[in-house]
Amino acid sequence: ASCRRPSAPRRTPALPAIRHRPFPNTQDMLAMLVTPSAAFRSPGAIPHHAAAVRRVSSVMQEDDAPAPAPMPAAKKSMEMDYESSGFIKLSEAARTKLDQFSEGTLDNGWATSTEISDKAGMIALAEKLNPTIGFWDPLGIVDDASPETIGWFRHAEIKHGRVAMAGFVGYCLQSNGVHFPWGIQGQFAGYDLPAVSFGDIAAAGGPADQWDALPTAGKAQILLVIGFLEMYGETSAALEMDGQKHYVRGGKPGYYPSFQGRMPHPVPLDLWDPFGFTKQMAPERKEKALLAEINNGRLAMIGLFGLISASKGLIVPGLDTLGIAPYAGEVMAPFTAGDTALPFVADMAAKIGTYGY
Numbered sequence: 001a002s003c004r005r006p007s008a009p010r011r012t013p014a015l016p017a018i019r020h021r022p023f024p025n026t027q028d029m030l031a032m033l034v035t036p037s038a039a040f041r042s043p044g045a046i047p048h049h050a051a052a053v054r055r056v057s058s059v060m061q062e063d064d065a066p067a068p069a070p071m072p073a074a075k076k077s078m079e080m081d082y083e084s085s086g087f088i089k090l091s092e093a094a095r096t097k098l099d100q101f102s103e104g105t106l107d108n109g110w111a112t113s114t115e116i117s118d119k120a121g122m123i124a125l126a127e128k129l130n131p132t133i134g135f136w137d138p139l140g141i142v143d144d145a146s147p148e149t150i151g152w153f154r155h156a157e158i159k160h161g162r163v164a165m166a167g168f169v170g171y172c173l174q175s176n177g178v179h180f181p182w183g184i185q186g187q188f189a190g191y192d193l194p195a196v197s198f199g200d201i202a203a204a205g206g207p208a209d210q211w212d213a214l215p216t217a218g219k220a221q222i223l224l225v226i227g228f229l230e231m232y233g234e235t236s237a238a239l240e241m242d243g244q245k246h247y248v249r250g251g252k253p254g255y256y257p258s259f260q261g262r263m264p265h266p267v268p269l270d271l272w273d274p275f276g277f278t279k280q281m282a283p284e285r286k287e288k289a290l291l292a293e294i295n296n297g298r299l300a301m302i303g304l305f306g307l308i309s310a311s312k313g314l315i316v317p318g319l320d321t322l323g324i325a326p327y328a329g330e331v332m333a334p335f336t337a338g339d340t341a342l343p344f345v346a347d348m349a350a351k352i353g354t355y356g357y
Contacts, residue, residue, distance in 0.1 A: 161297015
């Protein structure tokens, strides 16, 4: 140690002066949210202290540490793929749509659309769906409806029908005690949570009671995922990356955009047709299957609400004699008194059962 040459005093370079920018206005903040590529790649959008951090890092590498090893080719390729991924393209396309909407130049799409846009088209569709009943619109919803309104109603029917079909099957399975064999909650990432299994949830009673028995965090996660799926499905930029348009702008009702190559992490399956069964269908077969889906969805909506009504003690011919487990809670309340850790839930729960039904 005594023979080692004394080291030269370390040079501490002067850091560049930091100029404070004014606080961004709402438009600037929205632009950064909608277009993360600009926030991460544009030098002007990088926080000012980042330049100082880069400078300090370079000095530390020069004086204290050996030169960094070359980045592995696989990692470099992964970063390059992310820079050119569909997530960046999706964000930029969303910003373009926002600009067009603000400028009033967003095309409504109906001039070139082949989708149903008037009452005559709805009558023709009804004849295909059920020639026996035909067109039935006692409230006159589509008499003077705009193309946007017709597109909205068609998409709502298809989407609610799909949810109802899944809900009907789920109600039947849960009513018969079918559940996953593993746990739903326990110790995780240092959090000592009470152990709860799917069997514990299934033992709570019927499907509605099982929902009430879910931990508050589980309910919140489910609702947040549903909110994300709703938001992504309504994103015109994501639809147009698939060559589609929004259903109120001449697009195909019921179409859900793909996740592939558009998320900042891999997504193995799409929400709609995750295994690609419909991609192999002939156009005539696909059209017939879509008509069957609408009919099945309508029946599932009636069936699911029939099961829920029977669980509340109402007389439902064919269902009220099946021994469906009764439910004493409020069907339309997603949270109960056990979820008061969430904001506003305590006030909502206090009103359950006070409306006279």
